[in-house]
Amino acid sequence: ADLDTDMWALAKNYKAFHKSENTSDALKSLDAMKFAANDAKQSVPNKLKSLAKDDVQVVGYQAGLDALIAEIDKTATLVQANQLDQAKNEAKNLLTIRDENHKKFK
Numbered sequence: 001a002d003l004d005t006d007m008w009a010l011a012k013n014y015k016a017f018h019k020s021e022n023t024s025d026a027l028k029s030l031d032a033m034k035f036a037a038n039d040a041k042q043s044v045p046n047k048l049k050s051l052a053k054d055d056v057q058v059v060g061y062q063a064g065l066d067a068l069i070a071e072i073d074k075t076a077t078l079v080q081a082n083q084l085d086q087a088k089n090e091a092k093n094l095l096t097i098r099d100e101n102h103k104k105f106k
């Protein structure tokens, strides 16, 4: 999918995760976020389109998505341990990672 589609999938599934009330729904939303984040790694942001694949900015963009994926995994681990409230608290870091990276790459 194109980057915009992946970003809207991240937003939609973050919202669904936040509203989820059971392990199964929570994990489904986090899985969809992880899929979208991985798919976004196939794209280059509009702002960076003229840069080489190994440009420090393009590499930084990839690293931002890797940080997001690592945080999604951390959140999913808490869900699997039946700690949905703690998972939702942990997931606030996803928005911090979003904001940091939007500032740089959007």
Ligand code: HEM
Residues within 6 Å of the ligand: 003, 004, 007, 008, 010, 011, 012, 014, 044, 045, 046, 047, 060, 061, 062, 063, 064, 065, 068, 094, 095, 097, 098, 101, 102, 105, 106
């Ligand atoms: C929970 C995490 C995230 C959510 C919910 C999210 C959501 C969105 C949404 C809704 C848009 C399109 C509307 C707008 O411009 O505001 C967008 C655009 C964008 N996001 Fe994210 N985002 C997230 C994380 C990230 C991360 C980690 C990165 C980079 C490492 C990133 C990079 C971008 C870029 C570059 C655009 C502009 C599209 C383009 O250049 O083609 N986002 N994001």
